[in-house]
Amino acid sequence: MAIRDDYILRFLALLRQAIAQMVKFRTTGRYVEALDAAQQAQEKLFARTTTELSALSLDELIRLLRVDEPPETADEKVRIYASLLRETGLVYAAMDRADSALRCFQLALHVLLTTVSAPAACSDEVRTTLRDLLGRIPPEQLHAPALELLQQLGASDR
Secondary structure (H helix, E strand, O other): OHHHHHHHHHHHHHHHHHHHHHHHHHHOOOOOHHHHHHHHHHHHOOOOHHHHHHHHHHHHHHHHHHHOHHHHHHHHHHHHHHHHHHHHHHHHHOOOHHHHHHHHHHHHHHHHHHHOHHHHHHHHHHHHHHHHHHHHHOOOHHOOOHHHOOOOOOOOHH
């Protein structure tokens, strides 16, 4: 089991590096390279091609990230996916592709919310990312699944 844990930790570190590379590409105006890095990271994360992934629903994608993983590792994989989606949204925003950016931010919010059991239990990083994403999505445009998760969290916080 220790070998698998070590592999997973190295794999997650590799994905975080890919996201850092995307940030570097985005901040230097190399948007196509940033999007290519996003695609490659997504394919590594899911061990499937983009074509295969495009046929799956968001719930199926999240399920794939959690299969055969302990809860902590599963949540970390899902949070990395949310980070990947958020960074992709930032790339699209930098390219003045607001619709694509908004779609990515919506997906990132929904994905990240699936890892949150209670607001008080969130790490500072997760809370900051949630606030950032909510600030990028007009409230009237929040997708129903994310809105429902937010409402559930609000109810569980009382």
